Amino acid sequence: MTDAPLPLAGVKVVDLTRILSGPFCSMILGDLGADVIKVESPGGDAVRGQGRIVGGLSWYFAGFNRNKRSITLDLRSDGGKSVLHRLLQDADIVTENFRPGVMAKMGLGPDRLKQINPDLIVVSVNGYGSTGPYADRPAFDFIAQAMSGFMSTNGTRETGPFRAGNPISDLVAGLYAALGAVAALRGREAGGPAQSVEASMMMSTLSMMAYLSSDALASGENPVPTGNDHPIASPYGLFHASDGDIAVSPSTEAICAKFMAELGLSDLLNDPRFDTNAKRLANRPALNARINDVTVGDTQASWITRLNQAGVPCGRVQSMIEVLNDPQVAAQEMVLDVPHPGHGSAKMTGFPVKFSETPLEVRHAAPKLGEHFEIILREAGYSDQEIEQLRAEQMNSGGSR
Amino acid sequence: MTDAPLPLAGVKVVDLTRILSGPFCSMILGDLGADVIKVESPGGDAVRGQGRIVGGLSWYFAGFNRNKRSITLDLRSDGGKSVLHRLLQDADIVTENFRPGVMAKMGLGPDRLKQINPDLIVVSVNGYGSTGPYADRPAFDFIAQAMSGFMSTNGTRETGPFRAGNPISDLVAGLYAALGAVAALRGREAGGPAQSVEASMMMSTLSMMAYLSSDALASGENPVPTGNDHPIASPYGLFHASDGDIAVSPSTEAICAKFMAELGLSDLLNDPRFDTNAKRLANRPALNARINDVTVGDTQASWITRLNQAGVPCGRVQSMIEVLNDPQVAAQEMVLDVPHPGHGSAKMTGFPVKFSETPLEVRHAAPKLGEHFEIILREAGYSDQEIEQLRAEQMNSGGSR
Numbered sequence: 001m002t003d004a005p006l007p008l009a010g011v012k013v014v015d016l017t018r019i020l021s022g023p024f025c026s027m028i029l030g031d032l033g034a035d036v037i038k039v040e041s042p043g044g045d046a047v048r049g050q051g052r053i054v055g056g057l058s059w060y061f062a063g064f065n066r067n068k069r070s071i072t073l074d075l076r077s078d079g080g081k082s083v084l085h086r087l088l089q090d091a092d093i094v095t096e097n098f099r100p101g102v103m104a105k106m107g108l109g110p111d112r113l114k115q116i117n118p119d120l121i122v123v124s125v126n127g128y129g130s131t132g133p134y135a136d137r138p139a140f141d142f143i144a145q146a147m148s149g150f151m152s153t154n155g156t157r158e159t160g161p162f163r164a165g166n167p168i169s170d171l172v173a174g175l176y177a178a179l180g181a182v183a184a185l186r187g188r189e190a191g192g193p194a195q196s197v198e199a200s201m202m203m204s205t206l207s208m209m210a211y212l213s214s215d216a217l218a219s220g221e222n223p224v225p226t227g228n229d230h231p232i233a234s235p236y237g238l239f240h241a242s243d244g245d246i247a248v249s250p251s252t253e254a255i256c257a258k259f260m261a262e263l264g265l266s267d268l269l270n271d272p273r274f275d276t277n278a279k280r281l282a283n284r285p286a287l288n289a290r291i292n293d294v295t296v297g298d299t300q301a302s303w304i305t306r307l308n309q310a311g312v313p314c315g316r317v318q319s320m321i322e323v324l325n326d327p328q329v330a331a332q333e334m335v336l337d338v339p340h341p342g343h344g345s346a347k348m349t350g351f352p353v354k355f356s357e358t359p360l361e362v363r364h365a366a367p368k369l370g371e372h373f374e375i376i377l378r379e380a381g382y383s384d385q386e387i388e389q390l391r392a393e394q395m396n397s398g399g400s401r
Numbered sequence: 402m403t404d405a406p407l408p409l410a411g412v413k414v415v416d417l418t419r420i421l422s423g424p425f426c427s428m429i430l431g432d433l434g435a436d437v438i439k440v441e442s443p444g445g446d447a448v449r450g451q452g453r454i455v456g457g458l459s460w461y462f463a464g465f466n467r468n469k470r471s472i473t474l475d476l477r478s479d480g481g482k483s484v485l486h487r488l489l490q491d492a493d494i495v496t497e498n499f500r501p502g503v504m505a506k507m508g509l510g511p512d513r514l515k516q517i518n519p520d521l522i523v524v525s526v527n528g529y530g531s532t533g534p535y536a537d538r539p540a541f542d543f544i545a546q547a548m549s550g551f552m553s554t555n556g557t558r559e560t561g562p563f564r565a566g567n568p569i570s571d572l573v574a575g576l577y578a579a580l581g582a583v584a585a586l587r588g589r590e591a592g593g594p595a596q597s598v599e600a601s602m603m604m605s606t607l608s609m610m611a612y613l614s615s616d617a618l619a620s621g622e623n624p625v626p627t628g629n630d631h632p633i634a635s636p637y638g639l640f641h642a643s644d645g646d647i648a649v650s651p652s653t654e655a656i657c658a659k660f661m662a663e664l665g666l667s668d669l670l671n672d673p674r675f676d677t678n679a680k681r682l683a684n685r686p687a688l689n690a691r692i693n694d695v696t697v698g699d700t701q702a703s704w705i706t707r708l709n710q711a712g713v714p715c716g717r718v719q720s721m722i723e724v725l726n727d728p729q730v731a732a733q734e735m736v737l738d739v740p741h742p743g744h745g746s747a748k749m750t751g752f753p754v755k756f757s758e759t760p761l762e763v764r765h766a767a768p769k770l771g772e773h774f775e776i777i778l779r780e781a782g783y784s785d786q787e788i789e790q791l792r793a794e795q796m797n798s799g800g801s802r
Binding site for chain 1: 405406407408409410411421429433434447451452453454455459460461463464465511528529530532533534535536537538539540541542543544545547548549550551552553554555556560562563564565566567568569571572573574576577578579580581583584585586587588590591592593594595596597598599600601603604605607608609610611612613614615616617618619620621622623624626627628629631637638648650652653656709712713714715716717718719720721722723724725727728729730731732733735736747748749750751752753754755756757758759
């Protein structure tokens with residue numbers, strides 16, 4: 001570790017986002033080193049009251065709002081608007097995840113923002129994009145999972161489509177928006193224009209469909225939902241060890257041969273029912289039965305070690321608790337324990353991108369509502385007297401949450 | 402649209418990745434404006450032969466390798482290594498998704514790369530991270546979905562865990578790696594160090610678990626897989642219209658009230674079985690039955706219009722084919738039709754991040770194997786004679802695929 005500056009050192013982000021997709025985007029910018037000023041209504045981001053609360057703190061809020069500072073502003077008031085304008089004047093990036101058009105209604109349309117600060121990069125996360133017939137629809141993760149085609153490919157014909165248990169559309173859109181923000185910043189600093197960037201939940205999720213979308217475009221046919229089986233590879237999927245299932249994915253003929261060899265079933269690859277991948281697909285139940293007869297004779301842990309050593313990707317379906325206690329997760333520092341003064345310490349997942357010279361860290365725990373009200377205003381050039389007056393106006397329903 | 406430079410204009414990427422997670426990362430860098438030189442073994446990226454083939458072209462390959470140029474190099478040969486070194490000398494970024502340690506075995510460990518080009522940013526995508534007990538395991542998307550906890554939260558107790566139908570762990574890791582690459586570039590250009598960046602499939606997927614991980618950390622308990630129901634909101638999920646299901650997610654009490662009002666069921670919110678969210682959760686089957694009695698009386702399209710207008714997020718589970726023909730997808734230009742000389746044109750999904758001043762576009766269709774062999778070598782300063790000699794050495798098994 002060095003004292004080298006973080007990748008986004010010196011970058012100022014004014015963050016108007018709330019709930020999940022937008023705050024995930026601004027958290028990533030904060031993790032990368034930006035100064036993120038989270039502007040909250042006096043009532044605070046609703047997520048402050050959501051998820052499990054420990055010692056008065058939502059660990060869900062804590063996990064998605066680290067590396068931010070908080071100021072409350074009532075953006076319906078003239079005073080609040082005036083402070084926001086001043087904050088935007090020397091910001092690099094503003095982030096928002098209102099419905100398209102709401103920023104303009106708040107007096108913050110593109111032209112006005114350009115007037116306030118011609119160098120400002122405007123980053124928006126929304127449901128469907130800001131143009132097109134669905135632009136005005138209210139968005140929610142579940143609906144984006146449904147509309148994007150993602151759900152239709154999960155589960156089996158018997159179960160019908162399934163959403164992912166996690167809010168994947170929110171998070172993928174937030175991640176794309178963060179990428180767009182950093183790219184636009186680099187472009188501006190390299191001499192290009194300051195510009196607006198947006199990512200939508202539906203289109204972001206659609207962009208992740210990989211061969212499911214390309215094959216559908218090429219064939220005009222929908223993919224068949226195959227559950228945990230691979231649509232075009234066999235053997236593949238979950239098999240029974242003595243103490244639970246193992247997940248095995250031999251992705252090539254060569255790895256398939258290694259898998260069968262490790263099972264002592266190499267001869268099956270000469271069996272006329274199983275001697276090509278196409279036949280193994282057609283006779284999947286019979287093949288899986290033969291494999292399960294062997295795998296049931298040893299433990300998950302033993303198979304995972306043996307098969308990986310043989311070059312066959314293998315693991316198991318870990319529960320959240322198992323993952324959070326996994327030795328690899330510990331080695332990768334993916335569970336952080338972060339002190340939150342007044343609330344004890346909160347655990348949260350860590351940084352999935354590793355930088356060799358500037359490792360990311362939690363420089364600020366998630367802020368209390370309005371915690372940085374005074375310092376942010378002072379940095380913006382407000383006098384003590386102005387700050388006292390603004391405090392009375394802009395923090396009236398907050399501060400204790 | 403202007404002639405302004407794309408966000409990553411002037412950035413040179415040497416791309417050693419193959420299959421999916423790495424090529425997705427390098428495609429994003431290419432989409433953003435970088436010059437991406439895809440270095441392929443003389444046999445070519447295996448994806449050239451995967452997925453649906455139309456007119457001799459894999460649309461899967463085409464969709465993940467646009468905005469790249471291709472050169473073949475046999476990196477086991479001295480000649481191939483020598484060319485690669487020369488390409489790296491003035492590159493900004495090198496991308497790779499070998500198993501950890503393979504780059505070092507190829508003579509491209511961190512110290513050697515620093516020697517070749519001290520300003521080079523090294524971007525790696527792998528399965529589990531390059532340190533820790535699983536670092537050496539072979540990786541595959543399905544296993545990362547299983548090991549990260551993602552699968553355990555999909556489906557229901559009855560169905561057991563489900564993977565997502567798409568290779569979500571590959572793609573999320575690739576997207577994080579692209580973000581890391583652009584951030585590291587910005588950091589270097591702002592005066593920070595050139596550094597190595599890595600993203601792993603398991604940790605990237607874990608980082609997307611949101612309240613499922615934070616609640617598990619806070620409570621010590623695993624989330625219950627609730628399928629398409631929301632674990633802590635009711636009503637929510639799929640309901641029956643006259644011609645198929647609709648997906649509805651009233652995420653707050655206020656939106657729930659709007660939903661019930663639009664159904665003409667506002668009185669149920671005064672019913673002692675349904676007058677709080679907790680009671681509605683406990684009596685979900687009875688509530689859903691009452692809702693389905695109403696929703697079955699109108700069509701999907703009508704409910705989607707009515708509910709969204711009332712402020713209630715609503716959609717339907719679209720198949721891939723439906724999504725690809727969706728008017729919003731068209732308005733967002735999310736299906737592109739890209740000419741590939743010699744193969745007709747190939748359709749692919751578009752750009753999920755929209756830039757107001759520098760819209761992204763397909764500047765190069767996915768390259769034929771080795772298509773840019775000569776021009777890339779010429780740009781690197783090789784003479785005609787050297788190029789002819791290298792062509793004989795480095796393209797021997799390729800060129801026609």
